[in-house]
Structures are given as C-alpha cells and as structure tokens.
Amino acid sequence: EDAPVAVQIVDALNKHFGVHPGYRANHAKGIVVKGSFKGSPEAVAVSKSPLFAGEKLPVTVRFSDAGGLPDVHDASPVANPHGMAIKFHLPNGGESDIVVNSLKFFPVATPEEFRDLQLAAATTPPGSPMSAQFKTFLASHPSVGRANATLGIPASFADEQYYGINAFVFTNRAGRKQAVRYIIEPEKIVHLSKEEGAKKSPNYLMDDLLVRLAKGVVTFHLKAQLAAAGDPTKDPTQPWPEDRKVVDLGVLTIDKSVADSIAAQKELLFLPGRLTDGIEPSDDPLIAARDSSYAVSFGRRNLTP
C-alpha cells in the first residue's frame, strides 16, 4: 500500500464498518448541541491560551457513538467509546477544538496499529464468532483489552466522563511548559449494566440529551491532568498515575439543541490539532494522524450531494 497512512486508516474503517455515504468513517452517529465555556482563574497559571482568558466563549459540541455505523444501538459494545467533540468560537472569529472519548487510555500507540486493529476487526462481522486473525491481533496487543476494560455503558451523554488521551503541551505567560491530558468531568458518572443497556431504545442517548436540554442545562468541568517529570507523552496506551495534580480549567455549559442536527454534523469538522497560542501537540504520533485521517473522512463524507 503506497497510500498515505491517513487514507489507509479511513479505508480500514470503511472495510470494518462499510461505507455509509455522508457519514463519518468513525463516530458516524451523533448529535450536535450548543453552549458556552468560561475559563477559570487557575487555568491562566498553566496556559496563556485565549480559551482560558476568562471571557465566556460560545461552543458547538457533538456527542457521538464510536464506529462507522450510522444506525448503531447506543448501548451496543460497537458504540463504545462514546465521543465528545468541542469547538470553541474565539473572539477573533477563529476556532479551536478538543476531541475526547470515554476510554481512559487508548488501545494502540501508533497510527499503523490503529489501521491494523480496524483490519483485524473487519475479519469478524458483527454478531459472528471472533476470527482467528482478530484473536491473534488481540493476543499480541494486550493494551486493546486493557483499554476496553475501562469502558462503561453511559446512562446519558451527560453522565459520562471523557478523556483527551493524547498529551498536549501548555505554555503560560512566563514561558513555562507543562504536558497535560484533558479530562471532561460530568456532574456525576452513571453507567448501566449490559441488561439495562439492552432494554433501552436504540437512540436513547440522543433522545435523553434533548429531554435534558428541554428541562435545563448540562454542565461539565474541563480539567487538565498535569504530567510529572518522566511521564510518557508519546504513548497514549499508558495512563499517568492517578495521583497527578489535576487543574480545573473552567466550566462548559450546554444549553441548546440545534434544529437540524444531521445537517449541522455534516458541515462540522473537529480536529484535535486545531489549537491556539499556549497549547501545542506533544510528541504523541496519534495527533497528526488523527488530523489527517479526520480530514480524509470529512472529504469523503462531503462528496455526496
């Protein structure tokens, strides 16, 4: 294969989930909502980013189920990890994105391994016994099982905690650099048992969010876990120790649904590497690979009229 790895990744996702014109190659099913973000005073000490300057910024958020199936049941194992993508609208007209999911750490460490995981999974159609090829891949990549074991079935998109997984590097006004990983903390985490999940309607997560927003707002705290010297930044399969300091960067308030979520999500492109001054990518190779494969997927989903 001579195609760039980003193209190979989107091809592998299409092989795993099939091609669904107009939809994302991954996290195909989702819902778009709106709100605002207000940075905290503590955030200013760690990053000079305009995200944290204290001004209230409008945000567009898309919650999603994993996988490339636009009609997946929200409680299906294929729908895990659930995703949250946040677009901050900056006062200068620019945008910056944070794209997170409900895994505490990632199943694989490189873009090539992500492609190979999709190709191995594609040998086992949904509902059929696991192929020998997939079993061999999982046995030789124990981080996949470890990462998936961190997942639960959320009762609501609002009752789930999301993780940035890839490390970014903050710079503050004094020029001090600090590696961080994002945590998006809900008011409470509520997970369902498999049996409870199976009883839910196929769109319960999407429906629940609209019901909640009709009654009030949904809030999250955007937090940053701070790396200590020696914590690995380039390996997203390795969580940092639980006792690392966590800084509260501000409050995200979601208060509105959008009239036509399907049309809105088509036009939206979230990129983990769309950053501001004061935030840079770390040496994690997934960040650039994600940017290019999300762009390839965006190009393909917009080819349809």
Ligand code: HEM
């Ligand atoms: C090598 C690693 C990864 C690859 C190749 C990959 C690939 C993709 C692709 C192709 C899309 C569809 C993008 C689009 O059409 O706009 C996507 C969406 C998404 N990914 Fe990843 N991904 C990776 C890692 C991650 C990680 C580490 C996270 C979370 C921390 C994540 C969270 C998401 C979310 C939330 C979406 C949906 C974004 C939206 O709502 O538009 N992905 N991913």
